[in-house]
Structure formats: structure tokens, C-alpha cells
Amino acid sequence: MRAWFGFNTKQLVFAAAMGAAASAVRNLGLVIPVYGVFKLDPRWVFSLLGSCWCGPTLGFLCGLLASLHPGMLIDPIASPIPHMIVGLMSIALKRRGKKRIWAVWLWPLTGIPSYYLVTSIFLPTLATLTLVIVLLFIGVATASVAFFVGVIVERHAEALVSKIS
Numbered sequence: 001m002r003a004w005f006g007f008n009t010k011q012l013v014f015a016a017a018m019g020a021a022a023s024a025v026r027n028l029g030l031v032i033p034v035y036g037v038f039k040l041d042p043r044w045v046f047s048l049l050g051s052c053w054c055g056p057t058l059g060f061l062c063g064l065l066a067s068l069h070p071g072m073l074i075d076p077i078a079s080p081i082p083h084m085i086v087g088l089m090s091i092a093l094k095r096r097g098k099k100r101i102w103a104v105w106l107w108p109l110t111g112i113p114s115y116y117l118v119t120s121i122f123l124p125t126l127a128t129l130t131l132v133i134v135l136l137f138i139g140v141a142t143a144s145v146a147f148f149v150g151v152i153v154e155r156h157a158e159a160l161v162s163k164i165s
Contacts, residue, residue: 004091005057014164015058018050019065026069038137040145047079048107048146049153051086052100053164059087078118082110101150108139 007015022043032040047066051059063083067075090103112135119131 004088005055007055007058010164011054011058015050015054015062016065018046018054019062022046022050022062022066023068026066034137034141038134040141041138042142042145044107044138044142045146045149047083048086048104048142049150051083052090052103052146052150054087055091056084056087059083059085059090074115074118074122077122078114079111082107082114085110099151099154101147101154104143104146104150107143107146108136111139112136 022045025043025046026041030042032042034040043066047062050062054062060080060083063080064076066083067079069075086103086106089106090100093102094100112132115135116132
């Protein structure tokens with residue numbers, strides 16, 4: 001179990017930095033509006049990279065730090081578990097000799113149901129099909145950006161990634 005949920009000091013520092021960057025992006029309101037309620041939220045790119053390269057325990061931390069925002073109840077409840085799942089998958093991929101960055105594609109698959117469930121519990125009037133479409137857009141767009149950033153980093157800074165993970 002230690003190998004799946006353990007971490008080292010370098011991973012802790014990296015995860016804290018990614019989570020803090022995500023939190024800063026969130027609290028500064030740095031989003032890229034696309035159309036109406038559709039927006040690209042770059043904070044998830046930081047937290048997903050931290051989850052991929054640091055495993056499930058620190059992935060949970062990245063997701064929690066990325067979701068902290070005054071007055072928001074849904075994000076801190078819905079976000080950490082999908083990040084933890086991304087971290088678990090990244091370890092499974094590493095053990096099979098694959099690139100860990102492929103795990104970011106679990107973000108839309110686990111994040112959308114998580115957000116929909118938590119939203120339907122706490123804000124049942126807002127839990128509509130429109131919410132699922134918005135979550136799908138944000139999840140897929142974020143996973144795409146995180147994947148391409150991660151591929152570039154893994155290709156050009158393999159020494160950095162190998163030191164972290």
C-alpha cells in the first residue's frame with residue numbers, strides 16, 4: 001500500500017507548488033471566457049499535473065488546494081477525489097511503462113459525475129442537463145490543455161519529471 005499512497009519530499013514540494021498556483025489562479029479569477037458560461041479554468045491544469053506526477057495522496061492535496069475559494073462549498077467537496085483517482089491511475093500507468101500524463105483523461109470521466117452529484121445535493125435547482133454540458137466542456141478542455149502541457153514537459157524536461165516521480 002505504501003507504494004501506491006506514499007510520497008517523497010520532492011513530490012510534496014511540487015504538489016504544494018502546483019496546488020498553490022492553482023489556488024492563486026482560482027482566487028485571482030483568471031479564467032478564459034469562451035462563450036457564456038463556458039470557460040477554460042487554468043487552475044485545473046496545475047492541479048492535474050501535480051496529481052499525475054505526485055500520486056493519489058498528493059493529488060488529493062492538489063485538488064483540495066485548487067478548489068479553495070471563499071464562499072464556495074461545492075468545489076472542495078467534489079474536486080479532491082477525482083484528483084486522487086488521476087494520481088492512482090498515473091501510478092498504474094508508470095508501473096506498466098507508460099507515460100503518467102495519460103491519467104489526466106480520467107479528470108472528465110470522474111470529475112463530471114462528482115461535480116454533478118455534489119451540485120445536485122447542495123443546489124438541486126441548478127443540477128440540470130446544462131450543468132453536465134458545461135462540466136463536460138470544462139473537463140475535456142482542461143484535460144486537453146493539461147495533457148499537451150504535460151507531454152511537452154515530459155518530452156523536454158524528462159529529468160525534472162523523473163526527479164519528481
